Structures are given as C-alpha cells and as structure tokens.
Amino acid sequence: MIDRVFRVGEEFKRLLLGLLVLMGLGFICYLFQFTKGLTITGMSRDVSWGLYIAQFTFLVGVAASAVMVVLPYYLHDFKAFGKITILGEFLAIAAVSMCLLFIVVDLGMPHRLFNVLRYPTPHSILFWDMIVLNGYLLLNILIGWNVLDAERMGVAPPKWVKPLIYVSIPWAVSIHTVTAFLYAGLPGRHYWLTAIMAARFLASAFASGPALLILLAMLIKKKTKFDPGEEAIQALSKIVTYALIISVFFVFLELFTAYYSKIPGHTQHFDYVLFGLHGHAKLVPWTWLSNILAVVALFLLINPKTRKQEKTLKIACLATFFSLWIEKGITLVIAGFIPNPFDTITEYMPTIPEVFITIGVWATGFFILSVLYKIAVTIKEEVAS
Amino acid sequence: MDKGKRDFLKITGACALGLSALPLVKATAKEKGPAYINIPKALQGKRWAMVIDVRKCQEQQKRGECNKCAEACHYIHNVPKIPNEEEIKWIWKDTFEHAFPGTAHEFVPDELKEGPFVLLCNHCSKPPCVRVCPTQATFQRADGIVMMDHHRCIGCRYCMAGCPFGARSFNWRDPRPYIEKLNYQYPTRRRGVVEKCTFCAERLGEGLEPACVEACPAKALIFGDLEDPTSEVRKILKEHLTLRRKYELGTHPNVYYLV
C-alpha cells in the first residue's frame, strides 16, 4: 500500500518538503541541545518541565480522541463514522509518535532511555505511561493498516482484528488517564493534585481531538475526491460541543474549590495564570486568549445554525483546538511549578531553539500524518471508483 | 560390635561435628573473601535522621556570616557553583517563610523570620521521588537514606516534580567547569542527571559523620539513628518540640528543626 505515497501531485510534494524543512531545523536545534545539554532550553531548577512535556500531555489527548470515532462505529454501529475511523486511527498513530519524540527530546540522558525497560518499576506512573502509549501505538498500527488493506481488497478485515478494536477503546481512555496520573499523584504540587484531573484531561481531549479531525476531514474533502461525509462531520461537531462544555465545566469546578475554600496552595496557581502573582504574569495573556477562544467556540458550537455551517464550524473547531492547546500544551504543566516549593516564583519562557525543536517534532508528526492520510485517501478513492 | 558398625558411628559423629562447625567455617572463609563487606567502624543505622538546632545556628550567625556546612558539603561532593536558575545545591540556608510556606505569619519574631533554616534532602521515610522514578535510579536504602544512582538516571526529572521540598537539582549543563576546587576522593556528575544530598553515604561507610555535621562550628546539626533509643537525636526529639517541613504531605521527612 505504501506505493500510493509516491503517486502524488505537486501540492502534496510541497507540503512534505515544507515539513521536511521544519523537521531539519528542529533536528539541527536538537543536535545543539544534544551537545550543550538542556541548558539551551528555558527550563530551570524550579520549572523543571516545560514546553516539551506540555506538548506531550496535550498530544496524548489528541491520540486518545480516536476513540470518539471508533466507539460509535464499532459499538453502536453508527455507520457515518465508517468512512473516517481510519482517519481517527491514523491521527492517533501520528499523535503518539509525537508524544514519544517529546519524551525523548526532554530526557537529560536520551541514550539511557531503555533503562525504563531494563529496570521495570511498577510503582512509577511513567513506567505505565510508557507501556500504555507504546501499546496504543501498536494497536492503532495493526488495526488501521489491516482494516484499510481489507477495504482495498474488498474483503472483510481478518477476524483477529475485531478483538483488538474492542481492546483499543478502553485502551484509549487508559492512555490519557495514566497521563493524568503522572500529575495528579504528586504531593506538594497542588495545581495538579486534583481527583478530576483525568476527567478533565479526557473531556478536553474529546473536544480538541475531534475538532482537529473535523478540520482535517474538511481539508481532505476540499483537496481530494474522498468525501468523509457531512453526517460524520456533523456528528463529530456535536461530540466537540458536549466535550468542550464538560471541559469548561470541569475547570469551573476547580475554580470553585480553589476560590471558595481560599486555600493558598489551590488559589496561588490559578492566580498566577489568571491575574499574575506578585507582579509575575507571563502566562496571563495566554490564559485569557484560551478563555476567549473557548467562549467563541462555545457560542458557535452551541448555536445549531453556526454549527451546521461549514465556515463557522471551521472557526469553532480552530478556536476549540487552540484554546485547549494553550490550556494543556502551555499553562497546565508550567503553572504547576509556579510558585515553587519555597513559595517563590521563577517564571519560564521557552528559548528559540526549544521552540524550533518543538516545531520540529510537530512537523514530524504531521509528516507521518500526511503520509498515512495520503495512503488512506488514495485507497478510499480507488475503492470508490 | 563389629568393625563396620563402629566405623559407621565414627563417621556419623565426625559428620555431625563438621556440620555444626559449618557456620563457623563459613564465617571465617568470608573474612578471607573475595567478599563485599563493611568495616567495623562504619556507621550503621536503621533510620538515619538529622536534627537542626536553629537557635545554635543563629547564635553562630551573630558572630559573623557562617556557611560552613554548605561549603564543606559542596567541596567534598564536587557540587558546582552555577548561578541563578540552573543552581545546583545539596544543602543551603533559607528563611522561615521559604522553608515553611504557609506557616509563617506577619507577627513571627524577626530573628525567627530570617532563620536561617538549613535545608537539605529530608530523606523521607515515604519518599515520593523514589515512588515516581521510572528506573529506580533514586531509591531508598535499608537504613532510610534516599540515594541517587547516577549511572542509571535517565534525566526525566520526574523526581523533581515529585519532591515537595525542592531538594533536587538537575545538571542542565556540564558541571565540571563550575567546580571551584575539585575533590579527588569523590566523583563529579555529568550533564543530564539529577543530584541531591545523600546524607554522606560514602562517609558513613568510613565511620565518619556527614560532612555538614562535622563542619558546623556551632554543633547545630545532629545526626543519628531514630531507631536507636539511646541516640542523641531521639533524646532531643523526646525533650523538645521540633518542626518538620510539610509533614502534612505524609512523606515522613527525617530532618527535624529545633526552634
């Protein structure tokens, strides 16, 4: 099936070339980091995780959201999603690949990565995260590839794929739950020490992931002969709507607990992201941008007229995606370290090489995504004709 | 009694004697080696702890700025002097409100406010850093010391997120150029690993107290085994009210502050 990648038009070639350039720039910056150490990033003794781990956290959600098309199709026989399950699964493959890359670029000793396997440590959540993420990657590769191959041949997928699909549904929930547990079980990091962390993660993931999927489906519809179908997009948009409402609701729950109890450990971090703390306010514009985008998205999504119109739905999906990207891909992780355990403030600002490495990993993910989508779409076109 | 029987009894007796002597033989053989041992004068404990007498430290500070504990520790362990945000420290001084955030109120006596409070790894009995480490590069020894295995650390910094006391430092850059005076009896670290106080595990093995305890001119740092009822630390804890940092988090810190 891979040969489909090579039968491409000029525009697709330019896309891949552009991504390759970004990947190259990222790689050069990574070589710089590899020789100098993580000192080239904006991270510090106090803010010891930054952009890399935040992207990782956000992208686990994008990966998990594939379940939002797989579950209705396979458990509820919702036919409209039949055409796009492959898009969800391939998006998951690309997202998990980015997650793994973000972990690797964040390590101080990347060549010792396999120590995690050499000395298995069940009491570490990071050990379990490694297992569920790699498992999920493998599941989606096996399922996506085999289902697509069967579609190409015009036959039913092999029997052993069905149980894997059923396993992949709770597995998707597990990857984001375990990722939330990375944070939610740490004594002394009160911003993260909340029982609804996993629920928040899942709600925001089921909004941001399907929003991205809608945007990708619209793009494919415009650029290729494959139409994912209006019904599927509309169904997805309802998922985004409810998930975003729940996600915002969960944030309100956090705000109530913090500000009604007025326990400093709980309010400080919210103060820092919402208003600034003791004159430190680097994340405040980001937080409010995220809030405004969420309000815009909710307005456009809840109103059926704007939700049904492609143009406004596109804006709503963009707003949803970027709002939640800011929340999980920037503020949630960084603000957990501010203030630090001594109740003092060290702020964080990523450096230029750090940003380029981050862009490089995103470009790698989109390169993988483009290639996989090209294969999928070409086969869909072939089958249709 | 025929000859066979007598021989049988003789041999049985000899065998029994031999068997009973086996532990003795084994013990003496072990002395000979090759074997890994600890020398008799090595300090051995079940739950190492430290009491920090803040008043004594304050008295000393009045006679002039004193930083001898940190100087001794950082020289002995080749801890680099890196300024600002990439700072690496095993033991340091801080104020009351930084050491005990949330505990200090506006009417705290001025002298207490300034401390100084000597801060270091608490060698918690239930250490979250050990719980989260994905490779057991940080682990707890039988005597309670929370140890670092720098050969195994992958530099994921999960332990730094896990530690509620800010006791851990990461080597963001190559530390060697920042070590003012090298101690050739101890290794340095390399870029990419996390480090912290080890309660001088290497000195305990030689029968020496931790370097900070030895260096303190005011004898304000007292080191001992909490499982030993006759130890000085036990005596102090029994006679005085002491504070522990963030005890409410349930990590069971083993550094006590006498104020």
Add this chain to the structure above:
Amino acid sequence: MKIYDAKPILVGLAIFLGITTFPFWYNGGKASPPPEPKLDTPVISKMEKKECVASKDYMRKSHMALLNEWRTEAVRKANRYYVTAGGKLYPVSLQRGCLKCHSNKADFCDQCHNYIGLKPYCWDCHLSPQEKKTTTQVAEGE
C-alpha cells in the same frame, strides 16, 4: 558480456571500497604500537607482593565487569569494602581504590583504551589524579 548501468555500479563500488578501506589509508599502512600499560607508580613499586584485587588475567579481560559490580555493591547495596581472595582490604571505589595504586591513568587505562579506540564514560564523572592541572579552572559564563 554487458553490465547494465555499469557506470553508477562501478562508481558505487569504488566509493564502497574507498570507505571500507579508509582506516588503512588513514593510518598510512602503519600499525599503531601495541599498548603497554605501565605499572611503575610509586604505590605499586613499594608493594612487596605485586597483586591486584583479582588475577592479572581476570582484570585484563573483565575489569569493566568488576567495576560495574563494585558500583552496584557500593551505591545500591551499601557495601563499601572488598576483601580479596588473599584477604586484603580495598575500598570499593574507583578513585579511592583502583586509582590509588594505578595513579597513572594515561600510562595505564588510556594505553589500551586508545589502542582499541574506546572512550569509556567513566571519566565524565570520575576524576583521575592527572586531571588536576587541566580541569581546575572556573569557566566564566558559557
């Protein structure tokens, strides 16, 4: 007989041969001198019976395995001393044990390591006496 695509194949072959035989060209056909680890340090020359923590043969082949074992014993199992078969006591430490006698890293360790082109990462952290002159400097900024 005709070789299809002869030109690129021959060029490729030439490049391949060039790369694989590069070490020979690079060294000009000369063999580097075989390593001669020296044992003439002050501590060793004062020893009556010159013996290490294990036999010479074992140390030559497996010193790295022993070092690894020592590391585990000292750091993870808290055993800080080693008794040899002959009953001698050594601290389980590269710097305070091994290098006490073998204080000549350049003439001992480096001899073989350089010969086989090996750069063990021991020295990223562990200090050898020779490094006294070269690293006692405080960098300004970086």
